[in-house]
Amino acid sequence: MSIEPDSRLTHHHITITAVALCMASLALFWPGTAMYDTVTQYQQVLSGVYDDWHPPAMARVWALLAPLGPGATPMLVLQLVTYWLGLGLIAAALARIGRARSGAAILAIGLLPPFLGWQGVVLKDAQLAGALLAAVGIIGWWRLARRPLPRAMYIPVALLLAYAVLVRANAVFIVVPLIVTLAPRPAHPLAKLVASLVAVVAVLGVAPIVNHQLLRAQPSGVEATQALYDIAGIAARTSDGNTIGLTRQETATVIQRRCAKPFFWDPLGDDANCGTTMARLRALPTATLYLTLASAALHHPIAYAGHRFAHLNSTDRWLVPFHWPSAAPPVASEPNTIGLANPSAGARAWEVLTAMIVETPLGWPIAWIVVAITALAASLSRPRDPIRELATALLVSALALEVSFAALSIASDLRYHLWPMIATAVSVVLLADRAPRRRVLMIGAIALTIVICSGLAARMTLPLPPQSYAGMLG
Known part of the structure; x- marks a missing residue:
């Protein structure tokens, strides 16, 4: 039985709202905030000499788009347009099947300061989130209506997913599980796991060849x-x-x-x-x-x-002090002499708000992990339908990336968790048409309470960390 109340909203209203939010986001964050990584990549764009320390695919795309505008603006447009395109397509697809309020909730997710705030910073994590959302949005537009993806759409989806894989070294742990989970074959969960492992190894083997030979990036170590x-x-x-x-x-x-x-x-x-x-x-x-x-x-x-x-x-920002660094987006661009400007006063105000919100459980990846596990259990317990298929794929991709951090991770920036957090939030809204089993909800609520209470206790008792990069270096 659906828990979605009646609404006069239509998918046309949702579409118009998504376009308006995209335009407003561009106006707010124009011309884009540049971090240290952004400056380094733009230097490569200007010089035409690339290395693989930062994703050469992003720098090459930037070089292609550079004639369209100065500095970081072409990449800001790319990541915000793909971000709102993906969310808008999912939201409109839900409205089209009678779930307009859920569609509105999807757009509200896009406005969450920890998500939108980082999307205003031109860097690989925002490019990754935009590309993935656009690909999932295109798939969801047809799949949620119980229609197969048209063959003509295979090309943009493949390009978006390929870019996502190349724009972050660990994105393979997102994209491969997402594709394998959505694919009708193999059907058995164990076969899907084996297929995912084989595909991950294959992609990890091919990626350096693409970076060094096709994109001509120099090895950096x-x-x-x-x-x-x-x-x-x-x-x-x-x-x-x-x-x-x-x-x-x-x-x-x-x-x-x-x-x-x-x-x-x-x-x-x-x-x-x-x-x-x-x-x-x-x-x-x-x-x-x-x-x-x-x-x-x-x-x-x-x-x-x-x-x-x-x-x-x-x-995962669990048992850590308050103000654990690298959670909030920067309020100004990294100082540079190559034309990467500072964002507007409005963007700075938004990032100040973001800095406050990321101190709450909304900015703790560990809390989102608990929600993702609970949502996955709820998804797998419902009858097979397009909602279950899409939500399960999103959650599997989110949790696969988080699991990979147990062995493959060298830094604690919140931006590395943007996709798992966004994918989990979208999945929860997708699954909101049915009340989950009470046992699943209760276990999830207890686990989340334990995580939040222990996290708060750590933040109240541990000493504040240094608030500068030099201080964290020691």
Whole structure:
């Protein structure tokens, strides 16, 4: 039985509203906020020399769009248009099947400051969210109406998903589960899992070829960062340097200088901190470096698990202090001399509001993870229909990315969790036409209460962290 009340809203009203919100967002955030990563990428656009530290696919697209406008504005338009296109298509599709209020709720999700605030910053995470939402919106427009996706739509969907995979190294853990879950074959959950694992490995193998040969990006050594971070994390929890690839002196330095921080890997790349300590390992071939990490993890599984859990807690923002850094979008662009301007006063005010909201559970990925698990249980318990198919695919993609952070993550920025948070919010609205089973709802509510209460307790008792990048480096 539907819990959707009657409404006079139609999908035409929803469409007009989505267009208006897109235009208002562009006006608010124009000409776009530039972070350090943004400045680096734009320098590559201007010079025509690319490397793979930041996604070369984004820089190449930027170069193609550069004639359309100065600075970051073409990319701001791209990420906001795709963002509202995706949300607008999902919202209009719901209105078209008699769920106009749910459609309005989808648009309201797009206005949540932690989501829209980051979408006003020109960077790969916002590009990823926009591309994914646009692809899902196109699929949802037809699937929610119980119609097959027209063959002509395969091309834009494929292009959007391919761009999403290339614009972030870990996006493969989003896109592959999303596609495999939506695909009618294979049908068995175990077969889908196997297909996903095989596809993930294949994409990880092909992506460097695309980046280096097709997009002609120079290798930067970025692939070494995960191994260096984990080896240092193990070293910080054991003094047996001989079994982790470091000398005893290097291990002692890692411990003394506190090189392994749960928050991020950055001290290990900074020569003024710990970069020189890891220089010998950094010079190793990538395969050798990861074999060294595997050996260290096997010799010290508890140290490795402790290091990974500490980082997972940090990036999921669970048992951390108030004002854990890198949650709110910047209020001004990174200082530069290449024409990347500051946003308007309205955008700065919006980001100030965002900074307050991300301190609440709305800005805690761990809370969204609990909601996603609960929503997935509710989705799988309902009869098969287009709503269940789309919501399940969104939730599986969200949780797959979060699971990947247990082993593959080196920083705690909230923006890395934008897709899981947005996908979860959209899924909850999709599933709102049926009341979930009481047991599922109760278990989810209890788990969420425990997470929020323990998170609040940590924030009230732990000392405030440094509020500058240099301070976090130590």
